[in-house]
Structures are given as structure tokens and as C-alpha cells.
Amino acid sequence: MRVALAFFFHETNTFAPAKADMAAFSGEGFGGIKRGERLVRNVDFNMPFAGFTKEARSYGWEVVPLTGAGAVPSAHVTREAYETIAGMIIDDLKAALPVDAVYLDLHGAMVAEHFDDGEGELLRRVRAVVGPSMPVVISLDFHANVSREMVELSDAMFIYRTYPHVDLAATGVRAAQHLKKMMQGLPRQAKAMRELNFLIPAAGQATATEPLKSIYARAAALEGATIGNARISTIAMAPCFPIADVPMCRPTITVYADNQGAADAAADELAAQFRAAEPRFVQELWEPCAAVREAMRLARSAGAGPVLLADTQDNPGGGGNGDTVGLLSALLDARAENALFAHIWDPEVARAAHAAGVGAALKIGVGAKTGWAGETPVEGEWLVEQLNDGDAHGTGPMAKGWHFKMGPCALLRLGGVRVAVVSGKGQCLDQAQVRIFGVEPASLSILALKSTVHYRADFEPLARAVMVVKSPGPVFADHRDLTYRKLKPGVRVMPGG
Numbered sequence: 001m002r003v004a005l006a007f008f009f010h011e012t013n014t015f016a017p018a019k020a021d022m023a024a025f026s027g028e029g030f031g032g033i034k035r036g037e038r039l040v041r042n043v044d045f046n047m048p049f050a051g052f053t054k055e056a057r058s059y060g061w062e063v064v065p066l067t068g069a070g071a072v073p074s075a076h077v078t079r080e081a082y083e084t085i086a087g088m089i090i091d092d093l094k095a096a097l098p099v100d101a102v103y104l105d106l107h108g109a110m111v112a113e114h115f116d117d118g119e120g121e122l123l124r125r126v127r128a129v130v131g132p133s134m135p136v137v138i139s140l141d142f143h144a145n146v147s148r149e150m151v152e153l154s155d156a157m158f159i160y161r162t163y164p165h166v167d168l169a170a171t172g173v174r175a176a177q178h179l180k181k182m183m184q185g186l187p188r189q190a191k192a193m194r195e196l197n198f199l200i201p202a203a204g205q206a207t208a209t210e211p212l213k214s215i216y217a218r219a220a221a222l223e224g225a226t227i228g229n230a231r232i233s234t235i236a237m238a239p240c241f242p243i244a245d246v247p248m249c250r251p252t253i254t255v256y257a258d259n260q261g262a263a264d265a266a267a268d269e270l271a272a273q274f275r276a277a278e279p280r281f282v283q284e285l286w287e288p289c290a291a292v293r294e295a296m297r298l299a300r301s302a303g304a305g306p307v308l309l310a311d312t313q314d315n316p317g318g319g320g321n322g323d324t325v326g327l328l329s330a331l332l333d334a335r336a337e338n339a340l341f342a343h344i345w346d347p348e349v350a351r352a353a354h355a356a357g358v359g360a361a362l363k364i365g366v367g368a369k370t371g372w373a374g375e376t377p378v379e380g381e382w383l384v385e386q387l388n389d390g391d392a393h394g395t396g397p398m399a400k401g402w403h404f405k406m407g408p409c410a411l412l413r414l415g416g417v418r419v420a421v422v423s424g425k426g427q428c429l430d431q432a433q434v435r436i437f438g439v440e441p442a443s444l445s446i447l448a449l450k451s452t453v454h455y456r457a458d459f460e461p462l463a464r465a466v467m468v469v470k471s472p473g474p475v476f477a478d479h480r481d482l483t484y485r486k487l488k489p490g491v492r493v494m495p496g497g
Contacts, residue, residue, distance in 0.1 A: 069085045194253045196253075311451075394432055
């Protein structure tokens, strides 16, 4: 049993300021572009293709690695980057033949300059090589914008079931287990896809809270159950990546079953549950100054742990640059104490801090180098408290085994507010990304994070409160602030309106 494996990953915020070119895919965010055995040499980390590889090898299968490439979220993938990497995958697939099956670890919300449906186009090219009958299974991100072509051109899709995504490797395992059943004679499954007509803000998509907690619990109960005489084999639900102006941007439910009637029945039930829950998807958003005042009040009350402020609209995990300063300015203006902001992306300031050294007073402007919403850097005489190389190893439930390479970093202080400045873009979702600065997260009064939901996996258990802050940034929390041109007719940009 020979299974070809490839990894091509990008979450595209079509409203973001910067595109993903070859340099973005060649950087350290996902370990650079890897071909052949380098792709699967180390699979002890939380990613779908790693979980698939370990499971497949346990069956005695030969995993034939093709190409792997990923970049941090941003605007469109450039034509050059898409064609180069897709070309590598297809060339490697042709060279690997004959194989018995294909597994692709994809995101599901990739938009290229010349293709709205990056994954659908890649699947079309893969099918052109292997034909219509070869088993092709794919894994997708929780925030996939699933197209009809993606469903039609693959035999089964496996989508993360948690947000924060603690089940990435487990998703790859599920894909391998299903492929094994296919190879043992599982008949081709009937498919039922349902599309919802409203977008869900990312801050409202956490699976540990309602309404998704109950919806995913019902999906888990349906999977493996029988309707009539037919068994539901697997269910793939994608609440969507809502800040992508493409026709396939909307939540979807895809059910695989032994016959069409069973697939339709399960899909209809889950779609109805989503629709009934629509008003509950809207989350409370705080303005920066009000959030800081409330955080300071809470920090003075009895209890332990920091108040978490999620700077959701500049989340690098959704296409932000990680350098807006609206929330940072609010912390400084309020003279917050024992507060840390993690992180501000500013390679220029990091270089200057390293040149000045620990203990130096650095008169410089921090952040806002991209000038989103007319912002300017926060000027001040910053104390350089700590310097590091930005290398951290994840320890939390989502990022365990990940190697964060944030480049030269510096911890700066102005009054009672400290700022962790990094040289590499990326959201702060693991306590190791704070501890590298010599700070224990639990000891803080206020911790501001450039993240939307992923931080909850590792930081929320130690927090006394969590607040989602709407400070200016390109990862829009209220989609009414955007101008969509390509959504399907009838799709509402926010729940309830």
C-alpha cells in the first residue's frame, strides 16, 4: 500500500494588506518548503499530515511524501507562488506513480490571485493525474470555505472539530482510518452537502462554548449511527473563514453515509441546528479604552491570574500584521500596571534593542509600521528589559511539539506596561511564547494577546477573565465593516443581519 502525501496550506484574508509570495512560503512559519523525505522525517507534532503519517505507518503502509509548503495567513497567494508549489506537488505525484491512494493536507480557504478556490483547483490537477477512481482523501482546517468542487473531487474530507485547534494530528489519524476502511472494501459513500446563508464571526466559533459545543456534540452522536439501514461514516463541518470575499465563503456541512437518504437526513438535521442557533453566534466586543478600564478594575479584585485582552482584529492568525497599537495605546494612556502585550511585530525595533543592549533606554516608536487606519508608532523612552533569539517550543494543548521561530525579540517597558517585540509574524497562542521573555503569564495582572480564539487553549485556564477587544485591524470582527462583492446571493454577512 503506497499513499502519496502532500501539504499545501494558506488561510487567505482577501481584505488583508500583504500577499503571500514565494518568500512567505519559504520562511520559517511552517518550516519552509519541503520535498520528499524531509517532509515526514519528524512527525511528532500537532499537524494533520503528521498524524496521518504515523497512523499510516502503523498499518505497514508506505507513505510517499511529495511537497509540503505553508505560509502564515495573509491576503491572496500570488500567481507565482501558487503555480510554483502546485507544480511541485503535481510533478512529484507523477514521479511517485504508481500509488494506491492520495492524501492531501490542505487549509480549505486558500485564494490565489488567479483562482478563488485554490484547493479545488489543486484537486482538479491531482485528479487529472490519478484519474476518477483512485481514493483521494483530504484534511481541512476548521475555517475552510468548502466548495462543491472540493467535495466532488475528493472521496472524503476530514475537518478539525475544535477551535482552538487541539485535534490537528487527530484529524489526520481519522483520515488514515477512513482510507484504511476504503481499502478494505468500504463502498463509495453517498455525500450530502448543506450550505448556510450567514457568516459566523471567528470570535463566535469557539467549540468549548455554545452554540457550537452542542452542535458538535450532536454531530459526534450522529457519526457512526445508522439511519434506516444505512450507517453515517463521517461528518465534516466548516463554520467558515468569514473574511474572504469569494463565492464559497459560508458555513458548510458535508455528511458521508452508505446511502443518500441517510446522508441527507443527517445533513438536514445539523443544518437546522445551525440555523436555530444563529442569534447566539454574535459575541460581545469591547472598545480598547473600555476594555482596559474594566481589566484594571477586575485586576484589583480578589482572585488570581491575568485578565486576558484578545486584540482580535490584528490577529496574525487571520491575516493581520500584528503591529497595530490601538490597544497598546489604551494600556499606556490608562497607566495600567503589571501589564504585558504579546506580541508587537516590529523587526526594526527588535534590531535597535539588540544593538542597544539590556538596560538601555531606547527612544523609539514601537509598532504601527504598516500604518493601518492611520496609526502611528507609540513613541517613548522604552527600557530594554530582555533580549532573546525568538526560538520557543510549544508546550500547550494546541502547539505542543511546534517550534516557534520569532526571530530576534526584545522585551520593552514603559511605565507599568511591557511589550514583547518580535521579528516574525505569528499569533500568540502558547505560554512558551511569553515565557521566552522571562515572564510567567500567571503572574501578570493584564495580558493582551494578538489572537482571536487559539489563545484560549493554553491561556484561558489561568485567566480570571477574558475580553475580546475590537481595536483597528484587518481581521474584521464585524463583517458589516467590509464590502463584499463575490458572496453568493442571499448570504448575510453577520448572524441575524
